[in-house]
Amino acid sequence: MGFLDFIVTYFTSQPATATLVLLCSSLVVLFVLFRFEKSRPQRRLQTLSVSFAVEILTWSFLASSLLLCSAFQGLYQTGGDLTAVRTVFSLAVVASLAVALPLSVFVTLKVPRAMARRLVKELPEAENGVFDLARPTAKDFGISALRILQSPTGVPFAYSVGGAESVMVVSKGLVTQLDRDEVETVLAHELAHVKNHDTALNTVVAVYRKILFFDPFIRLMERAICSEKEFSADELSARETKKPLSLASALLKISSGQSGWRGSRVKIEGLSILGSSRFVRPPSVKRRIERLMELATELDREAVLRRRALYAG
Numbered sequence: 001m002g003f004l005d006f007i008v009t010y011f012t013s014q015p016a017t018a019t020l021v022l023l024c025s026s027l028v029v030l031f032v033l034f035r036f037e038k039s040r041p042q043r044r045l046q047t048l049s050v051s052f053a054v055e056i057l058t059w060s061f062l063a064s065s066l067l068l069c070s071a072f073q074g075l076y077q078t079g080g081d082l083t084a085v086r087t088v089f090s091l092a093v094v095a096s097l098a099v100a101l102p103l104s105v106f107v108t109l110k111v112p113r114a115m116a117r118r119l120v121k122e123l124p125e126a127e128n129g130v131f132d133l134a135r136p137t138a139k140d141f142g143i144s145a146l147r148i149l150q151s152p153t154g155v156p157f158a159y160s161v162g163g164a165e166s167v168m169v170v171s172k173g174l175v176t177q178l179d180r181d182e183v184e185t186v187l188a189h190e191l192a193h194v195k196n197h198d199t200a201l202n203t204v205v206a207v208y209r210k211i212l213f214f215d216p217f218i219r220l221m222e223r224a225i226c227s228e229k230e231f232s233a234d235e236l237s238a239r240e241t242k243k244p245l246s247l248a249s250a251l252l253k254i255s256s257g258q259s260g261w262r263g264s265r266v267k268i269e270g271l272s273i274l275g276s277s278r279f280v281r282p283p284s285v286k287r288r289i290e291r292l293m294e295l296a297t298e299l300d301r302e303a304v305l306r307r308r309a310l311y312a313g
Helices: 003-011 014-036 041-071 073-079 081-122 128-140 172-177 180-195 198-211 216-241 244-259 285-312
Strands: 146-151 158-161 166-171
Touching: 003 014, 003 041, 003 073, 003 081, 014 041, 014 081, 041 073, 041 081, 041 198, 041 216, 073 081, 081 146, 081 158, 081 166, 081 198, 128 146, 128 180, 128 216, 146 172, 146 180, 158 180, 166 172, 166 180, 172 180, 172 244, 180 198, 180 216, 180 244, 198 216, 216 244, 216 285, 244 285
Parallel strands: 146 166
Antiparallel strands: 158 166
16 A cells, blocks of 8 residues: 555545535636626626635645645555545645645735835835825725825836735826826726735735646636736726726827837836736737727716616606
């Protein structure tokens, strides 16, 4: 009765098989829900986040089980199949949670905070007018601690880092090249990222992508998360400001302003208003503008219905 025999016995046992079937079934159900929610990016992003957590938990359970099977091989040889399987399974469940959860919590708490501290040291505060544009949206989104910093570059860009104190960075080019409504919608877009805790999500995904470099599903989920968080932030910005076409115009100007200068890409991956990343291709500006135009039509329709209801009442 060697190690390979123990592995086969363990993974064909009822508790281990049931656990893996449950985890895989959960992923299938979540995928169906994701495909079903085609028009609601916020729901799709939440579904992807849960799917990512289940995927991490699955790998954590598998790794813990293999390590524990190796550690308790002697028990399998002397204590019998049932005792060894129960012992390894119980410890594997605890270990998979004890490894995945603390690592995720540590990463989501420490990394954004360190990023925010670095930015505060390197960049000055933005002009008061910029903060005044962001204040109403920040209040509506429940963001109480916010600092807006300004980069001196003339290339238009903006990104945010959420945490205990949220930090947003806007460039001088963004403020000078965009009109007031466009700047307002860009700020609202970045505040939507803060509201959705996208910095924490980006950080966790980046860490596990490196750990589980061999898992193609992690890559697929990362790509989908990158798209949906931008679509979700666009929609939250449009609904909050009621100016989806201004955001569409801002995206076009920012894209055009950055296209001529390769050095303009934000180094903090996945946080730019354009969703730029070294590892994942962001959703196209064209597609985002098309969705914003569709949303503008939807908001106009909702406004008409509200007016009719008001007159009817």
